[in-house]
Amino acid sequence: MTSTETFGARLHAATGRHGSLCVGVDPHPELLEAWGLPDSVEGLEQFSEICVEAFVGQVALVKPQVAFFEAYGSGGLAVLERTVSVLREAGTLVLADAKRGDIGSTMNAYARAWLGAGSPLESDAVTVSPYLGFGSLDPALELAERNGGGLFVLAATSNPEGAQVQLSTAADGRRISQVMVDEAAARNAGADVLGSIGVVVGATLTEAPDLDALHGPILMPGIGHQGGTADDVRRLAGAGLRSVVPSVSREVLRAGPSVTALQEAVGRSVEAFAFLQD
């Protein structure tokens, strides 16, 4: 990639053009069936091609869920490679939802896989888990900075089980989710329009960490199928409203396989979140 522009700047420009919505490419076996596609690499490929046709030029960011491709082994990963590169060649930013996290040296390999220039899976940004300690993400933070890539750090996730870890209290009295947001904020300090280190905050939560000082994008999944709404996004974002990237997968994908119907569903979601641009 080695983009001369930072991911934050590229995302800011893309949301200015297309609105803030991120659409997920989550090929659940149930969706393949509902779309009349076989539960196979061929079905996965057709699903992905339909998504590419429907989403390119319609949204700021597309987020393939890596797990659904991995489930088909090397054939699935080959489909993911093609999907990512076709989206990027068409000018659509790609966030690989891989939720990687490991000790530093292994994290380095994950970073090269998802953000390395010329890697077969090279994406614009990747989701990462800081729950081996935020510092374990350093190799990814360094590579993202060097190559103009982005990270989305899990802070407060949309699943109810996340609270056990994320709402626990650190030695200094802050919640762990707040520690992760503050660490990301420190990496975004001094960035021009928007930093490249985002956080993930579920739209299903009753309370969000304080996001006011983040100066980076806030990915909010959990909308639609998991119960989160546009009002929840407004309530949780606080002063960070303009940096929110709401993310929907099944809410849009259930409209397929018609490209027109998918684009209409995208249009409805873009419209529902137009207030983020005001």
Ligand SMILES: O=C(O)c1cc(=O)[nH]c(=O)n1[C@@H]1O[C@H](COP(=O)(O)O)[C@@H](O)[C@H]1O
């Ligand atoms: O990182 C994510 O995108 C993510 C974080 C989170 O806290 N909750 C969450 O649902 N996600 C992902 O967002 C997508 C949600 O899908 P839908 O519930 O179908 O919109 C899935 O790919 C999840 O893995």
